[in-house]
Amino acid sequence: xxxxxxxxxxxxxxxxxxxxxxxxxxxxxxxxxxxxxxxxxxxxxxxxxxxxxxxxxxxxxxxxxxxxxxxxxxxxxxxxxxxxxxxxxxxxxxxxxxxxxxxxxxxxxxxxxxxxxxxxxxxxxxxxxxxxxxxxxxxxxxxxxxxxxxxxxxxxxxxxxxxxxxxxxxxxxxxxxxxxxxxxxxxxxxxxxxxxxxxxxxxxxxxxxxxxxxxxxxxxxxxxxxxxxxxxxxxxxxxxxxxxxxxxxxx
Ligand SMILES: C[S@@+](CC[C@H](N)C(=O)[O-])C[C@H]1O[C@@H](n2cnc3c(N)ncnc32)[C@H](O)[C@@H]1O
Numbered sequence: 288x289x290x291x292x293x294x295x296x297x298x299x300x301x302x303x304x305x306x307x308x309x310x311x312x313x314x315x316x317x318x319x320x321x322x323x324x325x326x327x328x329x330x331x332x333x334x335x336x337x338x339x340x341x342x343x344x345x346x347x348x349x350x351x352x353x354x355x356x357x358x359x360x361x362x363x364x365x366x367x368x369x370x371x372x373x374x375x376x377x378x379x380x381x382x383x384x385x386x387x388x389x390x391x392x393x394x395x396x397x398x399x400x401x402x403x404x405x406x407x408x409x410x411x412x413x414x415x416x417x418x419x420x421x422x423x424x425x426x427x428x429x430x431x432x433x434x435x436x437x438x439x440x441x442x443x444x445x446x447x448x449x450x451x452x453x454x455x456x457x458x459x460x461x462x463x464x465x466x467x468x469x470x471x472x473x474x475x476x477x478x479x480x481x482x483x484x485x486x487x488x489x490x491x492x493x494x495x496x497x498x499x500x501x502x503x504x505x506x507x508x509x510x511x512x513x514x515x516x517x518x519x520x521x522x523x524x525x526x527x528x529x530x531x532x533x534x535x536x537x538x
Pocket of ligand 1: 357376391
């Protein structure tokens with residue numbers, strides 16, 4: 288806990304991003320990965336394999352919602368693309384050969400932080416493309432899509448009980464991805480599952496990625512083995528991976 292608190296203290300981060308909890312969560316993901324690395328290994332390998340098969344190389348690769356890039360083979364991208372840029376709201380450290388820039392794919396974080404009383408949906412804005420970046424050859428959205436609404440909703444709930452931004456965020460992000468040129472890859476969890484001590488599936492909750500056409504590939508992510516989140520239950524996710532030809536029919 289002390290290490291996490293100190294990391295938060297010394298990491299540069301926009302105040303709005305910090306206020307909504309994104310930095311705290313990034314630090315928590317790092318700690319969870321340390322504890323759950325063996326359980327996450329197959330998911331991380333599947334993500335990296337999917338990207339390896341579909342990232343042919345070129346001038347510019349962009350990873351959105353890059354986070355810690357656990358699920359992204361950054362070395363491979365650096366070897367195949369002349370420029371690799373990570374987009375996220377905050378970062379923990381730097382990677383050699385990889386640029387990073389603060390980029391909000393919902394366009395709403397600053398407005399939500401500043402004016403939580405305002406209509407939450409009105410803040411959602413297509414963020415477009417940075418004027419100083421050329422067109423990308425690859426845009427990769429890895430395990431971001433179904434997370435977009437979570438922190439804004441938590442922040443806005445005191446002012447808007449029942450606020451639900453999940454589908455609006457999903458449509459906005461997929462539309463943004465669809466309008467980019469080049470190869471677009473999307474990895475997202477389609478269902479969350481709770482497993483009891485006997486290995487029985489006791490609860491399942493589809494995510495907005497369930498609205499998408501069937502993925503090119505799918506696999507299971509053992510997100511929280513028993514004891515991590517709850518002493519009696521494990522959490523699992525069913526993950527899908529799409530390319531532009533398999534998700535654009537949704538729009
Ligand atoms: C679950 S993590 C993705 C995992 C990541 N690919 C990894 O391996 O660490 C989701 C990431 O999306 C970022 N994120 C959430 N909302 C975002 C937004 N509106 N714009 C850009 N990034 C966002 C978070 O900061 C976080 O790093």
